Amino acid sequence: MPRGAAAVRPSPLRLDPTGRRLPPPLFPSHANLQTLGHLGRAGHAHSWVVMTCSMADKEFALSGSDQNPDLTCKNPALMALQAHRTEAGSVRASIEHSEDVVTGNRLPALVAAMNALTPATPLDPARVEHEVLTRDQQLLNDYGKDAQWMSVRNARAYAPERALRIAPPHRLLDPAHGPLIALRLRPLTRKTLGGVQTTLDAQVVRPDGTAFDGLYAAGEAAGFGGGGMHGYNALEGGFLGGCVFSGHTAGRALAARELA
Numbered sequence: 001m002p003r004g005a006a007a008v009r010p011s012p013l014r015l016d017p018t019g020r021r022l023p024p025p026l027f028p029s030h031a032n033l034q035t036l037g038h039l040g041r042a043g044h045a046h047s048w049v050v051m052t053c054s055m056a057d058k059e060f061a062l063s064g065s066d067q068n069p070d071l072t073c074k075n076p077a078l079m080a081l082q083a084h085r086t087e088a089g090s091v092r093a094s095i096e097h098s099e100d101v102v103t104g105n106r107l108p109a110l111v112a113a114m115n116a117l118t119p120a121t122p123l124d125p126a127r128v129e130h131e132v133l134t135r136d137q138q139l140l141n142d143y144g145k146d147a148q149w150m151s152v153r154n155a156r157a158y159a160p161e162r163a164l165r166i167a168p169p170h171r172l173l174d175p176a177h178g179p180l181i182a183l184r185l186r187p188l189t190r191k192t193l194g195g196v197q198t199t200l201d202a203q204v205v206r207p208d209g210t211a212f213d214g215l216y217a218a219g220e221a222a223g224f225g226g227g228g229m230h231g232y233n234a235l236e237g238g239f240l241g242g243c244v245f246s247g248h249t250a251g252r253a254l255a256a257r258e259l260a
Contacts (some may be wrong), residue, residue, distance in 0.1 A: 003062060008029060008049050008051070008059060008061075008150050008179065008183065009028060009029045009058070009059035009060075009165055010027055010028055010029045010030065010059070010062070010148065010166065011028070011051065011055050011059055011148075011153055011156060011166060012028050012055055012059065012183075013049070013050040013051070013135055013168055013172060014026065014027060014028055014048070014049055015046055015049075015050060015123075015128065016039060016042065016047050016048075016123065016141060017044050017046060017047065017118065017121040018121075018149055019123040019124045019125075019127035019131065020127060020131065021134075021135070022035065022056040022129045022192060023038075023252055024049070024148070025147065025151075026038055027148045027151065028049055034048075034080075034111065035150055036187055039187070040138060042189075045186065045187075046121075046181070046184050046185060046186045046187075047184075048114065048123075048182055048184060048185070049171075049182070049183045049185060050128075050180065050181070051180070051181050051182075052167075052170065052171065052174070052177040052181070052245070053178055053179055053180075053181065054167050054168075054170065054177035055167045055177075055181075056095065056181055058089075058164070058166060058167040059165065059166060060094075060095075060181075060183075075202065078177050079215075081094040083242065088119075091191065091195055095181060099117075099181060100117075100184040100185075101182070101183050101184075102114055102116075102117055102181075103181050103182075104180050105178060105179045105180070105181060106131060107125075107128070107132060107172075107173065107180065110181075111125045111128050112125075113182070114182050114184075117180070118232050119182065119185060125199075125221070125235060126216045132172050132173060135148075135172065136171040136172055136173055139169055139170070139171055142202075148167060152166060152169060153169065156168075156169075171250065187235040195217070195220060195221050196217050196222060197223065198216070198217050198222050199211060199215075201245055201250075201252075202216045202217060202218055202249045202250035202253055203215065203216055203253065204216060214257075216253060216254060217250070218246040218247040218249070218250040219239075219242070219246055220239065220243070222246050233257075242251055
């Protein structure tokens with residue numbers, strides 16, 4: 001797979017290794033930490049995301065500056081194409097070459113390819129079909145109570161999300177949006193959120209609880225993502241505010257120190 005972590009947005013179907021749909025709110029792009037906990041407690045080493053080609057066009061993204069030249073190069077023309085793209089090159093390469101991605105024109109063929117990838121934990125085709133049909137039936141009217149579809153519709157009420165990031169609601173088994181794509185997800189540690197312990201004034205603290213004179217820390221170095229000001233459910237996209245706040249705190253403490 002090309003360098004960079006994959007992100008899947010809210011429309012695809014998330015299944016555990018037995019073929020059962022994960023319960024609300026454990027949908028793609030929602031409660032990722034809780035999803036990992038749910039799968040871990042059940043003893044599962046992987047899960048599945050099932051999507052259509054149309055969903056992959058909008059909702060399968062690769063993180064990393066090298067995967068987003070439209071943003072990093074500030075290229076308006078490339079950004080405009082994102083609204084009408086059909087599998088960007090990096091995404092297409094992931095689908096075609098990743099050992100964790102399989103495709104199928106019909107659901108039985110897709111499930112067979114999934115089972116060939118994980119023969120030790122085969123999916124029950126009847127269970128997968130039940131979950132897919134149950135999900136698809138919720139799209140028969142605009143008043144379905146499926147929590148995932150309600151979330152998708154709410155997200156698409158925001159124009160940029162509707163234009164660039166979230167596919168129009170459609171059935172997984174609609175051939176007009178095929179072929180089907182399944183992505184095997186396996187948990188891994190990409191980075192840690194540790195850092196040094198500090199006082200409320202951002203002064204670094206030794207293991208015995210005494211403060212280092214004149215030594216201050218801010219941002220992720222201060223460990224705010226691992227249980228500090230953000231708590232244990234910290235979201236990566238919210239760290240900039242913590243960097244600014246902790247930097248301001250450290251700067252204010254240092255200024256007061258100089259004036260003392």
